[in-house]
Amino acid sequence: MGPRGRFVALFVADVVSVLGTRVSMLAIPWLVLVTTGSPAKMGLVAGAEMLPYVVSGVLAAPLADRFGIRRTTIVTDAGSALAMAGIAAVPTLGFGALLLLVAVAGAMRGLGDRVKHVMLRPLAEEAGIKVIRVTAAYEGFSRTAMLVGSAVGGLFIAWFGPLGAIWVDAASFALCALVVATLVRLPAEAIPKQAPETRESYVVALRGGFRILWNDSLLPSMIVMLFALNMFNQASIAVFIPVWVEEVVHTPEALGLLLGTFAAGAVLGSIVFTAIAPKLPMYQTFMLGALLAGAPRLLILGLTHELALVCTVAFLSGLAMSAVNPVIGAMLYERVPPELQTRAFGVCTAITFTGIPIGGVLGGLAVAGFGLNTAILVAGTLCLVATAAPWLWSRSRRPAAAPKPAAIVGEAQ
Structure with a gap:
């Protein structure tokens, strides 16, 4: 083959x-x-x-x-x-x-x-x-x-x-x-070798995954951004949207419609993004996608009761979201040496996925404590601040070149 x-x-x-x-x-x-x-x-x-x-x-x-x-x-x-x-x-x-x-x-x-x-x-x-x-x-x-x-x-x-x-x-x-x-x-060049006597200890190897991400000039901000998006999106999916549907629309079918339009936008966006991605600046694309994928979808729930308008914004947010995960994946491939990618992907996933359970819990507590509309507007505003601030700051910076691969460690087959 x-x-x-x-x-x-x-x-x-x-x-x-x-x-x-x-x-x-x-x-x-x-x-x-x-x-x-x-x-x-x-x-x-x-x-x-x-x-x-x-x-x-x-x-x-x-x-x-x-x-x-x-x-x-x-x-x-x-x-x-x-x-x-x-x-x-x-x-x-x-x-x-x-x-x-x-x-x-x-x-x-x-x-x-x-x-x-x-x-x-x-x-x-x-x-x-x-x-x-x-x-x-x-x-x-x-x-x-x-x-x-x-x-x-x-x-x-x-x-x-x-x-x-x-x-x-x-x-x-x-x-x-x-x-x-x-x-x-795997290609032969993708299977690095290392003499057993020079292998790293487990603790040193584990620490290497954290270090390579922490020392990068761009990846930490992107990982924190994805953590925030996961947190706010989970609060929306698990709490805000179901309660909004029950209290405002009173139609269970609207729940599937809202979630489905977002997913449909993400799928369509992925098709378009696959074609145009090589022509786009990756870091700026990631930040803009995060800005448009999170806050608008939340804020519209608190500002209108029109289901058609909410679904439209959800679809557009899905289109924007389609640029987020592919870009951070590509930048991890490009900026992390191949022999450290397994560890780096693991650390990135652990940090970003932690936002999912936190978002569900905080979303439920916010609705219980402040009411649905206030909770949605506060969450949407915080999401807007979290996603807009790094974008504005990054416009004044020129992304650093990807670091050169470090010495090969471990063995991959």
């Missing part, structure tokens, strides 16, 4: 993994609901998956570098398949055992997603594809997979029951492991 074939194989495996994860995000909580009738236990299951997902991407990254990123991809996909199969094969598992298997699957996915991202860069370069196009296309396909996965997950639950849907999820991870094992090989 040629370079483009290997790249496409990995790309497809990654998107299939996202699709399978989306199915399990519906099927496992639904399984808990129909077997226990407890919404609280549903929340515990979601937390049991998310926390290991975030933590493993950081703590296990140095081990992945040493073990080899290709081998790590295969092992984590196979481990995810076994964990899902365990849940599906033993429906009489106690709740504690279920939490354990879900946590194992979350840890596998956290590390597996990070190493797949790292593998995309050398395969794209070998195939002669610009990295910014890869990250933009990946964002579009991932969002499409999330949309399709939600619908497909609901159909699978209706057709096969929650256990059947989980079996499908297990099969998707097994397929990913098989595709990478048989069709994907």
Whole structure:
């Protein structure tokens, strides 16, 4: 198989993994609901998956570098398949055992997603594809997979029951492991070697992921920006929009319409951005996209009760959001030495994803304490300040050149 074939194989495996994860995000909580009738236990299951997902991407990254990123991809996909199969094969598992298997699957996915991202860069370069196009296309396909996965997950639950849907999820991870094992090989120059006696200790390797990001002139501000966006967006999705729909529109279908228009804008934007991305200044594009993707979507909820206008702004915010994740992904590829990318991606994901649970909690507390409209307007104003200030400041700065790769450490395969 040629370079483009290997790249496409990995790309497809990654998107299939996202699709399978989306199915399990519906099927496992639904399984808990129909077997226990407890919404609280549903929340515990979601937390049991998310926390290991975030933590493993950081703590296990140095081990992945040493073990080899290709081998790590295969092992984590196979481990995810076994964990899902365990849940599906033993429906009489106690709740504690279920939490354990879900946590194992979350840890596998956290590390597996990070190493797949790292593998995309050398395969794209070998195939002669610009990295910014890869990250933009990946964002579009991932969002499409999330949309399709939600619908497909609901159909699978209706057709096969929650256990059947989980079996499908297990099969998707097994397929990913098989595709990478048989069709994907990294270029020889992307497999750095290091003598065992010169290998870094685990602590030194772990610290390297934080150091390379902290010392960069641009990446820290972008990571903080993405943390803020995740926090405010989660408050909007989990609290503000559902309560607004219930209190203002009184139509449950409006909830799906609002979330769907934002996602549709993000998918369409990803298609357009893939075509024009190489011509755009990346840092400024990221900052402008963040500015337009967060605050307008929040503020419109507090300023009008017109559903059509709110949906229009949500769609435009989705278009703007399509530029955010691809740019930071491309800049991580360009500004972080290849041998440190697994760790850097893990640290970046851990920090930015932390905004998700914080946003949900703060959004609920804000509505309870100040009322819906005040909470939305305050959140929208804070989001505007958080996203506008770095943009205005950065206009007076010229982005620094990407640092030269450091000495090679670890081993990747």
